Amino acid sequence: MSDGLVPRSLALVGAGKMGGAMLEGWLATGLPGPEITVVDPGVSDAMRALCERSGVVLNPPVAALPAPDILVLAIKPQALADAAPGLAPLAGPGTLVISVLAGKTVANLRAALPGAEAVIRAMPNLPASIGRGATGAYASPEVTDLQRAAADGLLSAVGRVEWVDDEGLIDAVTGVSGSGPAYVFHMVECLARAGREAGLPEDLAMRLARQTVAGAGALLAESPLAAEELRRNVTSPGGTTAAALEVLMGEGGLAPLMEKAVAAAARRAGELSG
Ligand SMILES: NC(=O)c1ccc[n+]([C@@H]2O[C@H](COP(=O)([O-])OP(=O)(O)OC[C@H]3O[C@@H](n4cnc5c(N)ncnc54)[C@H](OP(=O)(O)O)[C@@H]3O)[C@@H](O)[C@H]2O)c1
Known part of the structure; x- marks a missing residue:
């Protein structure tokens, strides 16, 4: 991340598999630990040790914190409703909220965190845990260019980031890369x-x-x-690979099957929103 895009303050809520991978990525790309606050009462021993080693502020009293520049939400989607009232102080009018919660729309996130204006929905995938993820992201219209660039930097710490202009496409992203x-x-x-x-x-x-x-x-x-x-x-003409591909690329082969599979995942992602 270039210096101009480093957020003054960054809070991560939920340092499990995905949040933990992002935290490791941020620290590896040189983000200073003391500028990061992690909120996760059930944090693992490994994450606690990482926070201690790198000066990340772990589990301060949330009510006493000023709203950060960027709030990254990485708890389970089903935990949002219970967690939201306690997290409200972290979403001020100047805060960019980045959510990786599957299925939680911008409207859902604003309803849960009434102070949130600029919201980014991101859908990373499992290889993020080794820095090789593919993340699809959508920015609500309130997100400024600088905020979007900062989010791009944070999400790029665990792999490639691709932006979509239509929030509805996040379901298709889920079907393909998620x-x-x-x-x-x-x-x-x-x-x-x-x-x-x-x-x-x-x-x-x-x-x-x-x-x-x-x-x-x-x-x-x-x-x-x-x-x-x-x-x-x-694939040499008439060779062994060609023989196999005739099956895979023929009628009823992989293409129509994959189309159905991705459509089923995208449909399910839409059903889970709310
Ligand atoms: N893993 C993936 O490949 C992947 C891919 C795309 C998107 N995502 C999204 O990433 C999010 C996190 O998934 P995950 O797999 O990383 O889950 P996870 O490993 O269970 O991590 C969630 C973490 O949040 C903590 N937590 C729960 N309630 C909290 C609260 N109120 N305040 C602070 N922390 C709290 C959990 O602690 P406890 O264990 O004590 O509850 C846990 O450490 C999900 O919304 C998921 O949709 C994940």
Whole structure:
């Protein structure tokens, strides 16, 4: 994050899997610990130790705190209703609220925290825990350019950030990248099972499938080539890969299945809003 975009004060509420990953990312990118306040009464020993090591202020009395420049909410969505009254002092008129709560809309967040004006909804995914996440984000119209740039910096600490202009698209983001890692893990399971059916010992099939997906993912991350081009490059006409792709890309293949899967996730994300 460039110096001009470092918030004067930053509060993180909920330092579990996602909040903890973000905190680690912020500290790794050089954000000064003493400028960060973490509120999480059930904080893990590892997070407590990280806060102590880096000078992060942990669990001060919330009522006595001035509203920070940026408030990042990373509690479970179902915890918001109970937590909100106690968090109200942290959302002042000048505070940017960044929420990673799945399904909680800008309207839901404003209703829970009446002081909140500028709100950003972000949907990160699991690889954020190793700094390789994909986050889709939406900024309400009240968010200033400087606030958006600061949020981009904070969210980029755990991976790539993509912005959408329509809040409704966050459900589609959830369907593609939010839930996406699970689709890839399932593909590994299916590939390993198919290997077993083709005669390989089960553990060998799993090791091959896992490393293949991990290696292909790493190649995709490093290569400047599009996925389609990488696919074409390993598909000789009439060869073995072409034979498999005829199945995967044929009628009833992966494309219509993936379309249905993403639509189902996006629909469910919409149903969970509220
Ligand atoms: N994990 C992911 O891959 C992922 C992806 C996208 C979005 N998200 C979003 O990230 C949010 C957090 O998910 P998570 O997986 O990180 O959950 P998590 O590991 O359970 O972390 C939530 C943390 O918040 C704490 N907490 C609960 N109530 C609180 C309160 N009133 N004040 C302060 N802290 C409180 C919890 O403590 P206790 O354990 O003591 O309750 C826990 O340490 C969710 O809204 C989820 O939708 C997560």
